[in-house]
Amino acid sequence: RNEKMTEEDSSARRKNVFYDHRKGKTIVSSDNEELEEDEEAKHNFSEGEDKFLRMVFEEYGLADEEVLSIVSEVIGCPSSEIQERYKVIEESDQNSRYHGESESDIETFLNQSLSETLEAFDPLFCRKCMIFNCSLHGNSQKIIYPRKKQLIWSEPEDGQKPCSDHCYMASSMEGQVEEDFSVSNWKLLEKELYSKGIEMFGRNSCLISKNLFFGCKTCKEVATYMHYEMSILDVSEDQKGKFNEISSKPRRHKKKLKHKRLKISSKSAGVSSVWKQMTNGKEKYIPYTPCECEGVCGKKCSCVNNGFCCEKYCGCSKLCNKRFGGCHCNKGQCKTRKCPCFAARRECDPDVCRNCWVSCGDNLLGESSHREEYQCENMVFLLKKKQKVLLARSDVVGWGVFIKNPVNKDEFIGEYTGEILTQKEGDKRGKVYDNADFSFLFNLNNEYCLDAYRKGNKLKFANHSKNPNCYAKLMVVAGDHRMGIFAKERIEAGEELFVDYNYDKNVR
Structure with missing residues (x-):
């Protein structure tokens, strides 16, 4: 899966080197002359230096500039770093004293309220990926609660058995x-x-x-x-x-109403205008941020202002007319432009689309245990319906990627994964890659790009060709832009995969 770049991986924190074929030597890459020099590395304080700082400043304090100057000379780092380090030491000491004087950890934890306990967990939980410490969306995400609470969950009463020996x-x-x-x-x-x-x-x-x-x-x-x-x-x-009985009634009563089907005209058989902005004739994609509107969205809605639909992660009501309503496609339509999701270059969502579902028997590769039943074909990212690819030496140059089994035209091969960078960081790395005569960069939207040089899967070894047998396609999956590699033509087993990287000059 994709991962957001950490500060340590920034090009500003690394010395980039590349091999110059013309000069026949390895040289250090420098940024544009307009860019400032890298900041000097901060001092790494030892345990003994921490004890020295604690002893000195507990007696004299940080306000004495003469003492601060002497300590700076002794340790050999700026006064600002010493002040910053001592504040960290003070906080650490306070936490140690707090834990030492309190009750046992379990008792302290259980005596907290639920809201206090969740304060520590809420910033670490990703409500899109449903995991803690998400490497894609990061921590400390803004929490947007739905306006309408979920109905009470219940299970069938038939055949109810004791849940355990202590039931x-x-x-x-x-x-x-x-x-x-x-x-x-x-x-x-x-x-x-x-x-x-x-x-x-x-x-x-x-x-x-x-x-x-x-x-x-x-x-x-x-x-x-x-x-x-x-x-x-x-x-x-x-x-x-009856206090412990399980309701046998359905979760909600649905009246038999005629559902309005979304009409697809010939004009909509392409990328929907709500998912792309036109800037000087070029497509400009904007990253999705859930809105916090109450009820129905208005003119101040962030989704409306950015020109795309509200998603299920937004705070607005499910009745909001700005929400993407999903598709009502019949069997086989989700793979054509008649499907509004497919036409808008987005995957179908089983929570939103009417006839698209995911079986509980599906394994990680999306191979359903109920193969005879219909399953949506526009959920390849969600179900990870990737093809098996092999890594081997290429006849063109270096390593190459080869398909293990034959695939048909427009069939999904796999996701092009890597490190999520800001456009500014991508420009810096791009200069280094230009010197080295290669690149692993793909634009995702106007704020982020994808770099597979340090992280990624086998598909990053697909070589460039002006006549490729594969193509890259940007898709919207659960509100995120993701890059997929699809077959441009039928590819036989054992053939090497090629992609047109749209280079401006002759590179590999």
Whole structure:
């Protein structure tokens, strides 16, 4: 998968070298004369120097310029770095004292509220990729909550069995509250997690214990607390008897209405204008940022101002007329320009498109266990339906990429992955690559480009050709721009893959 460039990987922090074939030697690449020289590397403080700084400034403080000047000469680095380092030492000492004087880590954690606990996790969680510490979108993303809460999830009541040996079904809750339960045993965090579980799963102790208290509270303990809570609230006996039943009703009632199908005219059989901006006759793609509108979007909506549709990640209502409504295609249409998603160079989304779905039996390569059933063919990035490619010596130059099995025209071969750079960083690296007579850069949009030199997959070894058998295509997948390699013609097994990199001069 793609990864965003870190500060350490910036060209400003590295010495770039390349081999000059004409001069027959390796030389250091320099940036344009207009660019400033690289900053000097900061001093790396040792443990002994940290102890020295702690001892001196605890006695004299940072305000004494004479002492600061002497320390600067002794260590051999600027005063500003010493001041910055001492502040880091102070913060570290304060944290150590805090943890030393507090209760045990588990007790401290459980005595926090749910909101305080989530403050540490929220910045690390990516709501697009559904993972922590996402290398593509980074940490500290702005959290945009949907305006309408999700309905309570439920599962069929038929054939319900005990969830474990400690399930509430194994015994009755009556008469056990005083014997087995004390409200003081439940910490603040556990109580708030329980309340969140009621909001998500209803009064179902099996689902709450399995999803929110795994290894901490059993189903029976959750059910006992539930029974205790209801007795405090003075719930009627009829409600008490049904407190743990699973609703057999569907999540929502749908009326049989005629759905309006999206009409596709001949004018729309191409890249939709909502996904590209025209600047001097050239396509200009803008990166997607979810809007925070309430209800229906208006003129101030960031999506509207950038000229594209709202996505499912936006804060606006699902009824917003600016949202991309997905496709209502029949079998086989998602691979043609009749599909509005395909025409707009975006993948179908099973959460949005009506007839596009993903089977739970799909493996990582997207090969469904239900092959006889219809499955959308415009989800190749999502399902990772890539072809197997081989790396070997090329007859053209250096390494090359070869297809293992035959592929047909316009068939997806794989994603061209690499490092996500800003356009400014891409320009700097491009000068280095020009000197070395190669390039791995692809533009994604007007802010970012893709560089596969340091990171990427085998497809970065595809050689350049003016008559290629493959082509690169920019697609919108879950709001992100991603680069795919597709077959330009039928390619037989064992053939080398070539792509036109649109170079301005003769390079490999």
